[in-house]
Amino acid sequence: MNIYLKTLSRDLRVALRNPSSVLNPLLFFIISVSLFPLAISPEAATLSQIASGIIWVASMLAVLLSLNALFHHDYENGVLEQMVSSHHSLPLLILAKITAHWILTGIPIILLSPLLGVFLFLDEAGIKVLMITLLLATPSLSLIGSIGASLIVGIKNSGMLLSLLILPLYIPILIFASSAVSQAQFGLAIDGQLYFLAMFLILSLMSAPFVSSIALKISLE
């Protein structure tokens, strides 16, 4: 457990001293969402209909953008080798890195979402559900993303490959999360969608660190 906290605080410290790596995906998130009203229509009726979809797609792409850096630096500088050869459990170390990634991308996205929701005329019920779905599903995005990031860690110019590997796994989350928000806007029940997102989170929490650790070991061979 101690090594989990140490890895977490190390990763947070490294990221905060190199803020551009953290800020780039968030700026992408804000800019891409704020371009939609300019391109489609500034009318409240139109925007509130598509708001949940826009915010969810943009947050997914922002997470995808940040995933490349998850293992890349530690692979380049050899810290990953030290992690593999240490006696600590590699899945635990990876879980700490994923947690750091979620704190640096997932949480800011959740905190920014109400602001962008207001910007797109999402009503109060919609914003509330949007935040709940983001809270439930952004950890899954980081967890599943770590599998892709660990598979491509040794490959140069692999941005497209990562999207191809990871996006299909993100699609169910996108469908259920954005349908939860739009149903909440009409006052319909959303229990089913939230249960699905929670199930997805538990499933990825149980499997992703282990799958990533195997993939990382293969990448380091």
Added chain:
Amino acid sequence: MSSLNIHNLSCQRGYNQLFDKLSFQAHAGDILRITGTNGSGKTSLLRILAGVSTAEQGEVNWDQHPVKSDGYQQEVFYLGHQAALSGELSSLENLEYLSALNKTTEQHQLIQALNDIGLKGYEDEYCANLSAGQKRRVILAGLFVSKAKIWLLDEPFTALDPLGVEIVESRITQHCANGGLCLFTTHQDSALANQKILAL
């Protein structure tokens, strides 16, 4: 006496068979220098012994603990080609994390370890601002405070000045006199006494 047993180890990289059915035994107290031309498999052998990569075939164990088991890995310190440091962290922060990953003596010895290796005054300097030799010294400080019995050093003298080389050699001698085991590769002349040679 504890010993590192290597039995029938084979390693292949691409189409090249680097070594085949390699067997040897190294006992606690041995200083084993691995020699060979470029591409003969020195690094591959050390990476296999460190549990980072896997051999095609064969067994490695230390006192009945097979490689990649916790009992084996906590006795190993692997020093690879790369510095294993983050440029955004200071020498001391890097050393703290490095020693958290490995089985290590008390944390308060870390500053002392940096002093001993000639980095006094550089504790809070970001590693991005250190020279190659100074970076090497940070990770060597991590090696010297670790409790690992088996030292696997891939070109430990790279980028070090003569004084640095002398420090490392005396530490290796001391470690092995205290019942440790050291396997290393180098292309430089090494003045280590009692070193055994393993030619690949």
